[in-house]
Amino acid sequence: MSSLASPIVQIEAVVKSYANGASVRALDGVSLTIAREEFVAVQGRSGSGKTTLLNLIGTLDQPTSGRVIVSGTDVTRLTGDALADFRRAHIGFVFQMFNLVATLTALENVMLPLLPYQRRLKFNLQARARELLSEVGLASRLQHLPGQLSGGEQQRVAIARALINGPELILADEPTGNLDSHSGAETLRLLQRLNRW
Amino acid sequence: MILTTLEAAHTLAGEDSISAVRVRVGGIDQLTPAAQRKIETIASEIARHTGLTVDVMIGSSPRRVLVRVPEIGYVEEGWIQKGVNVSYAQGLQSGHWLLLATLLGIGGIFTLDVAWADVTARYRTIALQKALGWRSRTVFAQLLGQVLIVGAVASALGALAAWVVAQALKWQTPPIALLIGVPLAVIGLCIAGSFYPAWLASRVPPIVLLQHGEVRSAGARLGMMAGGGMGSYAWRSLLRRPSRTALTALAAALASALLVLSLSVTLARQGLLSGTLLGEFLLIRIERFHYVLVGIGLALAALAAANAQLSGLIERQREIGLLRAVGWRTRTAAQLFLSEGALLGALGGVIGTVLGGLLFFSFYGSLPTFVAGIALVGIAVPSVVGVLSSIYPARIGARVPPAEVMRYE
Ligand SMILES: Nc1ncnc2c1ncn2[C@@H]1O[C@H](COP(=O)(O)OP(=O)(O)OP(=O)(O)O)[C@@H](O)[C@H]1O
Ligand SMILES: [Mg+2]
Numbered sequence: 001m002s003s004l005a006s007p008i009v010q011i012e013a014v015v016k017s018y019a020n021g022a023s024v025r026a027l028d029g030v031s032l033t034i035a036r037e038e039f040v041a042v043q044g045r046s047g048s049g050k051t052t053l054l055n056l057i058g059t060l061d062q063p064t065s066g067r068v069i070v071s072g073t074d075v076t077r078l079t080g081d082a083l084a085d086f087r088r089a090h091i092g093f094v095f096q097m098f099n100l101v102a103t104l105t106a107l108e109n110v111m112l113p114l115l116p117y118q119r120r121l122k123f124n125l126q127a128r129a130r131e132l133l134s135e136v137g138l139a140s141r142l143q144h145l146p147g148q149l150s151g152g153e154q155q156r157v158a159i160a161r162a163l164i165n166g167p168e169l170i171l172a173d174e175p176t177g178n179l180d181s182h183s184g185a186e187t188l189r190l191l192q193r194l195n196r197w
Numbered sequence: 198m199i200l201t202t203l204e205a206a207h208t209l210a211g212e213d214s215i216s217a218v219r220v221r222v223g224g225i226d227q228l229t230p231a232a233q234r235k236i237e238t239i240a241s242e243i244a245r246h247t248g249l250t251v252d253v254m255i256g257s258s259p260r261r262v263l264v265r266v267p268e269i270g271y272v273e274e275g276w277i278q279k280g281v282n283v284s285y286a287q288g289l290q291s292g293h294w295l296l297l298a299t300l301l302g303i304g305g306i307f308t309l310d311v312a313w314a315d316v317t318a319r320y321r322t323i324a325l326q327k328a329l330g331w332r333s334r335t336v337f338a339q340l341l342g343q344v345l346i347v348g349a350v351a352s353a354l355g356a357l358a359a360w361v362v363a364q365a366l367k368w369q370t371p372p373i374a375l376l377i378g379v380p381l382a383v384i385g386l387c388i389a390g391s392f393y394p395a396w397l398a399s400r401v402p403p404i405v406l407l408q409h410g411e412v413r414s415a416g417a418r419l420g421m422m423a424g425g426g427m428g429s430y431a432w433r434s435l436l437r438r439p440s441r442t443a444l445t446a447l448a449a450a451l452a453s454a455l456l457v458l459s460l461s462v463t464l465a466r467q468g469l470l471s472g473t474l475l476g477e478f479l480l481i482r483i484e485r486f487h488y489v490l491v492g493i494g495l496a497l498a499a500l501a502a503a504n505a506q507l508s509g510l511i512e513r514q515r516e517i518g519l520l521r522a523v524g525w526r527t528r529t530a531a532q533l534f535l536s537e538g539a540l541l542g543a544l545g546g547v548i549g550t551v552l553g554g555l556l557f558f559s560f561y562g563s564l565p566t567f568v569a570g571i572a573l574v575g576i577a578v579p580s581v582v583g584v585l586s587s588i589y590p591a592r593i594g595a596r597v598p599p600a601e602v603m604r605y606e
Contacts, residue, residue: 051603060522060600081526087599088524099519099602103433113523116427116532165524173603 006072008169009034009057014066016052026052027063036168039195051173058091058171059083071168088113092162094172094191098154100146100161106133107142110160125164132160136190152183159190170194218249299451300490301386303497306448308390310501312344313441314508316398323401337399341391348387352380431536434513441505442541448501449545449579450552452494457553457575459487461565495579499586502541506534506590510597517594518601527595534591535584542583543576550575 009032016027026049034040042050055061056068059075068075071090078086100109108115110129118125133142136156146154155175162170172191176184201209220243222236243249316323323336356376435442510517520530550572557565565571 055600055603058522060598060603081528084521084524084526086524087522091524093522093602095519095602097515099515101516101519103437104430108430112520113525115430116525116529118426161523 007033008036008038008071010067010069011057012067012069014056014063014068016049016056016061017064027056029066037195039192054171054173057169058093059087088117088165090168092165092167092170094155094158094162094170094175096174096177098146098151098158098178100154100157102146105143105145106138106149106157109146109157110164112161113164129160129164132163133157135163136160150183151179152186155179155183155187156190159187159194163194299455300494300497301382303448303451303494304383305386305390306444306451307497307501308344308348308387309393310441310444310448311504312340312391312394313397313444314504315343316340316394316401317508317512319398320401323398327401333399336401337395340395340398341388344387344391344395345384348384349380351387352383355383356380427533427536428540431533431540434533435537435540438509441509442544445498445502445505446541446545446548448498449495449542449583450548452491452498453546453549453575453579454553454556455487455491455494455549456578457550457571458556459491460571460574461553461557462487464565464567464571495582498545498579499582502538502583502586503590506537506587507593510590510594513594514597514601515604517597518599518603521597521599522602531591531595534587534594538583538585538587538591539580540583542580542586545583546576546579549579 011030011032014027014030015025018024018026030049030053042053044050052061056063057070059068059070059078062076066076070086073086075083075086100106101112104112107126107129110132111125114121114125130139130142133139136159138153138156138160141149141153141157144153146157149157155178159175162172170191175191176187179187220239222239326336327333356379360376517530520533521527553575554564554568554572
């Protein structure tokens with residue numbers, strides 16, 4: 001169903017409430033459309049629902065009501081493995097705390113999303129991971145463990161990981177939140193460059 | 198084969214006409230230590246008086262064999278198959294104690310493991326208590342006290358259960374010394390087992406650390422040799438907490454060593470005593486008991502492994518959330534845990550098989566028959582147990598919602 005003309009993200013009257021004890025309405029009737037190749041930043045105070053919104057677009061969570069359409073697919077209709085397959089096919093994530101697996105090397109962290117599904121791929125996973133790491137300027141850090149990398153370098157590994165599945169959409173929740181201003185600016189420039197890529 | 202008289206034999210074969218004389222000791226129908234002493238006394242008397250080599254046979258009733266003698270026809274003769282001697286019986290006796298001691302050892306490892314998991318799970322709470330001004334000694338005493346209470350209750354229940362079972366099965370009531378002594382030993386074991394975790398807990402720094410289970414470069418380097426793929430990922434997750442992994446593998450190794458030893462004894466015995474009915478009766482009784490002990494040991498090892506994995510889940514919530522977020526299916530995430538269980542079991546199995554083989558060798562001076570088959574069982578059984586033990590943690594782990602990766606505490 002996905003076509004290049006359709007928007008990458010289309011959100012219609014989305015409500016998300018968290019109901020444990022007192023009910024919190026984190027999102028209250030949000031509608032939003034994001035076109036392909038657009039670079040969008042969501043701003044708001046702490047607790048305004050930015051992470052909640054990203055979780056819904058990223059299909060990590062389901063809305064209480066409303067529709068979330070990503071790349072032409074109504075993801076609120078998907079469940080379980082179909083959701084996992086959808087994320088693996090369309091979405092890349094960059095997190096505030098990098099979330100690299102401490103026991104895996106930079107190269108293996110980049111391979112991680114597709115590691116169990118290697119046999120079905122039409123390309124060589126490791127070769128692709130190497131390419132991406134050199135694309136983010138880490139060609140000389142392939143065998144480093146996360147603990148042996150600086151914060152900025154870790155975030156660039158995370159960006160390479162987000163690209164491994166060739167996603168149409170990259171979601172980054174405060175990707176610079178744990179970086180100094182210099183590394184933060186560099187990370188944003190990298191993301192912008194990748195968007196035009 | 199000829200049938201002849203003693204004199205004729207003397208003429209035909211000279212002084213060495215008699216190769217063996219069979220002596221049957223009367224009044225013995227069970228292999229008790231007293232009976233064994235009696236047999237050994239008689240044997241040494243014979244050896245002292247006659248200077249003959251005495252080979253003591255136990256549990257081997259003569260087997261009837263038909264021998265065809267030309268011109269007379271068939272003669273029935275009782276033959277004894279050689280090779281079953283007293284060292285075998287002693288092997289079983291000491292094997293008994295060995296098994297019990299090993300089982301207690303596994304129990305000790307189990308308490309250590311549980312106490313450790315407890316400390317890991319409450320890491321933040323303990324850190325908070327320290328930050329609020331608790332002394333290291335207070336934390337230490339608190340943990341040890343808890344284990345002591347649990348150990349006391351558990352061993353009292355165990356002793357009660359043993360007594361009830363003995364009554365129900367109309368066995369001899371266990372001696373009171375045993376009913377009190379064993380629980381005391383178990384409590385001692387609990388204290389010994391929780392000493393190290395309690396010490397670890399008392400040393401938790403008062404700063405609440407966000408990430409524990411830090412990367413050990415040695416472990417990581419070791420894992421890198423394993424190459425890419427799921428197996429290597431699982432292997433490295435195990436190496437992330439090397440001491441916990443070693444401990445859990447040790448429990449599996451002890452159980453596997455017991456299994457290998459019992460199997461070897463069973464199979465080697467068949468090789469030597471096939472077809473002997475009386476001997477079989479005696480051994481089957483002992484075997485069942487041995488295999489029950491092996492089963493308990495494996496169950497404890499499985500619980501320890503499951504426990505270690507479950508406590509690891511708390512630390513790994515975000516990692517699992519990440520795997521789910523980047524598109525791993527539930528089953529794939531579960532497979533990671535199952536692989537970890539299998540690897541842990543296999544590791545224990547390999548160590549245990551070597552250990553069991555060495556023990557057998559030290560008893561009998563040779564490796565058992567069917568070595569390859571026994572080794573296969575010794576490795577495969579703990580591996581399967583490892584997979585089984587990780588089913589529950591895998592189910593829980595795979596259910597971690599992917600949004601967990603976005604949470605920052
Ligand atoms: N799992 C949850 N259970 C209950 N309430 C939640 C949950 N997650 C978020 N909330 C609530 O929903 C609201 C929005 O949270 P969200 O994390 O989306 O904010 P945010 O804009 O990302 O804030 P920040 O800038 O601090 O990260 C908050 O009031 C928060 O307390
Ligand atoms: Mg947020």
